[in-house]
Amino acid sequence: MYNIGIDLGGTNIAAAIVAKDGTIIRKDSTPTLGDRDDKLIIKDMAMLALKLIKEEGLSLDDIHSIGVGSPGTPDPEKGLIVYANNLNFKNTPIRDEIRKYIDKPVYIGNDANVAALGEYECGTGVDYKDLVAVTLGTGVGGGIIIDGKIIGGSFNGGAELGHVSIDFNGIQCNCGRKGCWEQYSSATALIRDAKEAAAKNKDSKLNDLVDGDLSKMNAKIPFDAAQAGDKVAGEVIDNYIKHLAVGIVNVINIFQPEIIVLGGGVSAQGDNLINPLRKEIIDEIYGGEPAFKTKVQVAKLGNDAGIIGAAMLYRAYE
Amino acid sequence: MYNIGIDLGGTNIAAAIVAKDGTIIRKDSTPTLGDRDDKLIIKDMAMLALKLIKEEGLSLDDIHSIGVGSPGTPDPEKGLIVYANNLNFKNTPIRDEIRKYIDKPVYIGNDANVAALGEYECGTGVDYKDLVAVTLGTGVGGGIIIDGKIIGGSFNGGAELGHVSIDFNGIQCNCGRKGCWEQYSSATALIRDAKEAAAKNKDSKLNDLVDGDLSKMNAKIPFDAAQAGDKVAGEVIDNYIKHLAVGIVNVINIFQPEIIVLGGGVSAQGDNLINPLRKEIIDEIYGGEPAFKTKVQVAKLGNDAGIIGAAMLYRAYE
Numbered sequence: 001m002y003n004i005g006i007d008l009g010g011t012n013i014a015a016a017i018v019a020k021d022g023t024i025i026r027k028d029s030t031p032t033l034g035d036r037d038d039k040l041i042i043k044d045m046a047m048l049a050l051k052l053i054k055e056e057g058l059s060l061d062d063i064h065s066i067g068v069g070s071p072g073t074p075d076p077e078k079g080l081i082v083y084a085n086n087l088n089f090k091n092t093p094i095r096d097e098i099r100k101y102i103d104k105p106v107y108i109g110n111d112a113n114v115a116a117l118g119e120y121e122c123g124t125g126v127d128y129k130d131l132v133a134v135t136l137g138t139g140v141g142g143g144i145i146i147d148g149k150i151i152g153g154s155f156n157g158g159a160e161l162g163h164v165s166i167d168f169n170g171i172q173c174n175c176g177r178k179g180c181w182e183q184y185s186s187a188t189a190l191i192r193d194a195k196e197a198a199a200k201n202k203d204s205k206l207n208d209l210v211d212g213d214l215s216k217m218n219a220k221i222p223f224d225a226a227q228a229g230d231k232v233a234g235e236v237i238d239n240y241i242k243h244l245a246v247g248i249v250n251v252i253n254i255f256q257p258e259i260i261v262l263g264g265g266v267s268a269q270g271d272n273l274i275n276p277l278r279k280e281i282i283d284e285i286y287g288g289e290p291a292f293k294t295k296v297q298v299a300k301l302g303n304d305a306g307i308i309g310a311a312m313l314y315r316a317y318e
Numbered sequence: 319m320y321n322i323g324i325d326l327g328g329t330n331i332a333a334a335i336v337a338k339d340g341t342i343i344r345k346d347s348t349p350t351l352g353d354r355d356d357k358l359i360i361k362d363m364a365m366l367a368l369k370l371i372k373e374e375g376l377s378l379d380d381i382h383s384i385g386v387g388s389p390g391t392p393d394p395e396k397g398l399i400v401y402a403n404n405l406n407f408k409n410t411p412i413r414d415e416i417r418k419y420i421d422k423p424v425y426i427g428n429d430a431n432v433a434a435l436g437e438y439e440c441g442t443g444v445d446y447k448d449l450v451a452v453t454l455g456t457g458v459g460g461g462i463i464i465d466g467k468i469i470g471g472s473f474n475g476g477a478e479l480g481h482v483s484i485d486f487n488g489i490q491c492n493c494g495r496k497g498c499w500e501q502y503s504s505a506t507a508l509i510r511d512a513k514e515a516a517a518k519n520k521d522s523k524l525n526d527l528v529d530g531d532l533s534k535m536n537a538k539i540p541f542d543a544a545q546a547g548d549k550v551a552g553e554v555i556d557n558y559i560k561h562l563a564v565g566i567v568n569v570i571n572i573f574q575p576e577i578i579v580l581g582g583g584v585s586a587q588g589d590n591l592i593n594p595l596r597k598e599i600i601d602e603i604y605g606g607e608p609a610f611k612t613k614v615q616v617a618k619l620g621n622d623a624g625i626i627g628a629a630m631l632y633r634a635y636e
Contacts, residue, residue, distance in 0.1 A: 146464075149465075153575070154448055157574055158570075158571070158573050163571045164482070164572060165564055165567070166485075166486050167484070167486055168561065168564045170485075176604055179484075246486045249483070249495065250482045250483060253479075253481045256474075256475055257471070284495055286494055
């Protein structure tokens, strides 16, 4: 038996037939064309799934369930997408709509939670009974899995770890609060700080690595410059990791999970990120190193976490 | 059938026979004498339970289970108290020790989690499927109950909501971190701020209400002075509530629970606390009032939350 995972994005709908161990058997995608009627988008999701099944030479008897990771606020219980940014979804009955075309159990989840479930079931978290996923990308995303269940809030808008304030007088966040963690620990924040440091320090390697054009700054460049010995970049990275540790220790003090999995663009730094981060965490945690029992590792599944997690949604709800 | 709830404190062991609806049928206590051998303390806990059963004219057949709320770090799965502050407990097999005297299922939990469970099963949280309890006392304690289960961390030291940093450059906490929530929102913090404000403003009512002796300051006085129109006390309270809201909105952004229950000394202020707090939360929450779906109310069970929650532990584990 296989499961279908569907990752509904603003640009593309990606779908795959996924084996129980998380192996992607066949994958394809189609443009979302997000300004269309929600029912047409859902029809395309179902058609993409049916196409994959046919191309793989399978029948519906080989499929156990369909899972969908969606942006915005899904209601997994009612099978709705209550609201999705950039899409005309408003209380869209996605479960019933998909079942018009494919009569199988349909599960839905918020994309960040679903990606966390992917890492939990088939990725870095596979050996652990609970996991918190922290995605360091445009913002800071969160996904919390305890004993195989998604902790997504009673009103399906929880796990917003990026909007935990770590400095109540700090940087203004677009959510209205001040000092949200994502203002310090997202890739966006790192790029902002690297640009500012480069602008202030014309002789920093940061400027060479963007050919003097700060609009070319990305989250990798300050790490590269720091490793090449650039002092200004080193300070940017130290500062970034210090603030990342503040938020991670908050997560540990609340959840004390077996593992925290870091995903998103910045996590590509691997040990360059994890090793200094571990030091900062040990400095900050009550009881120091002996009390630091939570593993902190980078995510394994990359962009496939969403599609694999969607396929595994049945495990969180059955 | 009844359950026995035991609240193991540093000074007293309190125990009660508790009905399934949370009614305390009979209650008694005995001094802990915490510097004794751990096995003697546990023997006294069992003897106190047996005494209550006898005095109430019940037999062991009327008792379903025994639950213990303990300070420090219990391991509910293994039935140990791994470590307890002020007591000589170190990997103490409390479950096995109690069962030497009373052959019934024994459940243990951390006292903050157990008090949260009490409010969830029989107090303010009785109509809700998940709850976060925040205790505003000497420190800020946390207890997280989701779908009837205690979220206490994989290593039984989680739910330390008071040690979420809300200001990474802020007030030094005795846990080693800076800006921990309890440095702003505990009764201790409120008393500290009220003392400082009184010392700086000799004409403030705060000084009258302590008869000029700042060591008499408590958490009620600044509320009383503020309500009597004292401007200095009003600023202390406004500041206190503002910071309390920062931490509460953090909890909402993570858990979005159906209800947050405030306990501890400060919660005795009731609506004087809750009404301005709700305003601050609405100011701070993304989406404002329509997005503020979590109820925020004061705890109902007072000091009995621990004993009632202990008696209800079987529900979290059976």
